[in-house]
Amino acid sequence: MRNYLEFEKGLAEIEGKAEELRAMARQNPEMDVEDEAAALDTKADALLAELYGELTPWRKCQVARHPDRPHCKDYIEALFQEYTPLAGDRNFADDHAIMGGLARFNDRPVVVIGHEKGHDTNTRIERNFGMARPEGYRKATRLMDLADRFKLPVITIVDTQGAYPGKGAEERGQSEAIARATEKCLQIGVPLIAVIIGEGGSGGAVAFAAADKLAMLEHSVYSVISPEGCAAILWKDSEKMREAAEALRLTAQDLEKLSVADLVIPEPVGGAHRGRADTIEAVGNAIEGLLEGLADEDGADLIAARRKRFLDLGRSAIML
């Protein structure tokens, strides 16, 4: 059973019809439906290409949030070997919204950290829908520290609608935890590569996306506020999310132009969820390329360049 987005309704109909025909044919072996079904497939492919050829910013947000999109866990399982999860912030708890640990990436020992949203009801609850609490950010800070001490590159996989807005999270210092994680990103003398695979939601994403290099999947987004939140505040109407998504310039393509993202990784036609293995492989290749580019840099130079990168955002001219 495939999940369709609201703008894919037409597509759902065509693909549904093709599937129906094939199901009928399976029951009546003398029926020949293949020509008709193939025609529907062609029509569906054309529509898919058309829809995804020019996704509006709001539609990109929807694709970025698609439940069938590969999540952090899928990337870690496919791209890393010997993944050894490390748990806990040594203060309060282990936050399952954030995965992290030691692993090998193409034989290189690294530290990998990422937001995991979960893929069904149980895992989504366990992962808190990828919304981390302070413990998650403190775990990330601890792992970045570990990487720094043992000179291991850090790879972060960003996919969150934001940090968790909860009572306990506030009481235990959500702001401070995010601020410290961001600070740690800017202090470590090892390469730090971040990849946004879905949603880069505000401070909850920045906390480990303040990297040397930032790659984004073609239909991922990165924003200071969700389009719905922005619409509620500036338009006083949360239904104006299309306009807000447009105004916020949150697509990977815009962020590359703004020099916030360094690389946009293409997705298969129809989005990452229609070609999970290809997408994961493309992300792996992108990470390898970015890591390779930083391999010879010395720690102090990395820190200096990373800081300069952020200092320049506000100084240099911006062209969109």
Next chain:
Amino acid sequence: MNWISNYVRPKINSIFSRREVPDNLWTKCPECGTMLFHRELRAAQNTCPSCDHHMHIPPRARFEALFDGGIFSEITVDEPQVDPLAFKDQKRYPDRLKDAKKKTSETDAMLVAEGEIGRTKIVACAQDFSFMGGSMGMYVGNAIIAAAEAAVARKCPLVLFSAAGGARMQEGILSLMQMPRTTVAVQMLKEAGLPYIVVLTHPTTGGVTASYAMLGDIHIAEPNALIAFAGTRVIEQTIREKLPEGFQRAEYLLDHGMLDRVTHRTQMKGELVSILRMLMRDTPPIMGDLPKPAEEAEPQAAAEEA
């Protein structure tokens, strides 16, 4: 006689009565309702003498009360490119900026200055909540970097008064990038071994709290200031329960270990002087009213009436 009693006398009376109570001389405390005379309010730095409620104070007025003799010199902040995203909601961003400038007579939401407090040299920056909710965009980022660079150059501490709803949405991702950017500014101070004190004022929320406002060597808040990452309404909608009284207020954060102190605005200067001089391993402060510094010591005196 009729003409005099019916027309002239009321006219004269109305002129006099208008002179006696122009509206702006009195402010009603929004908390306890006490009518406060402007001089009294000003002397108490916009705090209510009867209930201690802390009202908004513009950065310039705050600096006048903070710096010795009300004398400080402003540090220039580079103005960033205006409206790089061509952002438009119900209003164009440049129009919102223009309105805010007109309303506050300031360039943007952060004022940076240097001067002396209790004869201790400092750089200070204060965020202006009345300028687009104090929101952090590229200008605020530039201001904090300018302040940190000035403090490092003069080898003196930085005191930052925060007040903001969060990041400036109209600058999109560029406002979010001010979180790491201002963090770099804080790191400059730390590496130079200089104190960075954050005074959190009402309200400090969102991306501002989650970056420079929570990275101080010492965190002091004004009483009852709202200090939060997520808004109360968002949390109530998420967890579907009512939040306790005083949640996300300064005293609540103090109890939960996020702040060092909660200090009344009128006592803030004395406390800052004392803390800073200890951190700088300086001699004890001379308390009480200090005479104005000699003219030649402060050639760039730039205090203005707020």
